[in-house]
Amino acid sequence: DMQKRLAGAIGRFRARGILTEANIQDGLKEVRDALLEADVNFQVVQEFMAEVGKKAVGAQLIRSVRPEQQIVKIVHDELVNLMGPVDPTIRFSNSGPTVLMLCGLQGSGKTTTCGKLARLLAAQGRKPLLVAADLQRPAAVEQLRLIGNQLGVPVYTEEKGDPVAVCQNGVAEANRRNLDTVILDTAGRLHVDDELMNELTRIEKKVKPHQVYFVCDALTGQDAVSSAGVFNEALELDGVILTKLDGDARGGAALSVKKVTGVPIKFVGKGEKLDKIESFDPERMVGQMLG
């Protein structure tokens, strides 16, 4: 763990009173390596270490606290600061249904997360409608249909057609049936696929979702910055949902995505079952990241 690593590197500080630039260099290198091993983006780590370096240098060594604990505390607090603020609330519209749009790379967990959000919102007394706008992946519509059935939540589907139209028709359906929340499940796509990224911006223009959430796999490595960055430029994201955090992934992608886009992480996926969604907890995330 982080403390043991730092203890090894900076054991020699104990005699001194102040953390100077020279004597914390080894310690900071340990932190830097730990963050890179945790999959935090290289550039993000460089900028972060510069900030931490400034805070650490000149900090008074508290007599009762070991220096490595102090550095960990500075790093920990700085990370928690960067990852917050936390806002797991969804701002609902007071005129017509609130539309939530989920997007992201292939296999990140969008369809499953749509189900989780539907369950969460239904439990809060909302009346959600799931919209199966992925017409490309084999059995994607069926997958969402089964999830809806399992939850007792209605699902709007069209077997053929255009995803933009499906989204528009889904919202119309919600209006017709007096359902107050629409959750749009979109097909996974690459941020470098211009045609599919354009499809998303077309959905956004026509349907005007109140919230656009980027669903990001917590296992993602250095690429998190590219994909999240491009999605944010295209759609101005309102939130990020980090999935598959129930494993032992250190989840450095969380810091990269937050730092580069400024978009808050609202929820995390903690398993395959539909109740496995929690609001984002920066303290726990940082603990997982520092290993």
Added chain:
Amino acid sequence: VRSWFGRKVDASFLEDLEARLIQADVGVAATGRIVARVQESFADKTAGEDLVEFVRNELKALLDDPRKSTLAEAETGPTVYLIAGVNGSGKTTSIAKLSQRLKEGNRTILLAACDTFRAAASDQLEIWAGRAGVDLVKGSPGADPASVAHDACDRALARKIDVLIVDTAGRLHTQQHLMRELEKVRNVISRKIPGSPHEVLLVLDATNGQNAIRQAEIFTKSIGCTGVILTKLDGTAKGGIVVSIRQTIGLPVKFVGVGEGIDDLQPFDPSAFVDSLLE
């Protein structure tokens, strides 16, 4: 890499080389080793074609496989390939692509839909089987995956099928009971068809970071993986994780996934992979 030419191989150059490799997900330890080797041979010299060749060869040496992308086959009877990996990595789609490819050798293919857990998992594989023109064995939702594997082996033997490919549910390597379930599937297969599975392919998502090494380690300990299918290389992720995986666990990359279509599977080409990693 062209931008390196003419630069002095000093601390700042080595930092830039390190940045390049880490950003390709090569990882801290493996990168450190390569940078140290470059420093040994080129410190204070001028970077040129020979330095680039040196780095290319370091990486290629790690990734080369004398067996290349050939998959092991049974001497007699059905060949069985077991496909596993974490959630959403691309297993089901890769199986479709693999069927298409293997079919071209005039082989009869049978698929086993042993993901009995996830919503519409067997429906998804069924659609792909239809597109590839191959048969499928599936069980009822929630059925024991090992029993579906058992039935698939029976059918493969009875119909003298050339290749049986077994799809399994995504699972995180930290889920002990799910790893036991996967071992049970493997055991059923190897008991029914001696010598099988002839390949155990771990499907890894190229966008994954260092956790992929843990995945490779645990899946290999559990079911004896023999190779990797690295998917989603058509994105911007470089997939450098396979360098450490080859170095620490020894798994070779057999194929790469480069898209969502049935033809989007290519044999692994270490040279092309390394060129793309360094560009």
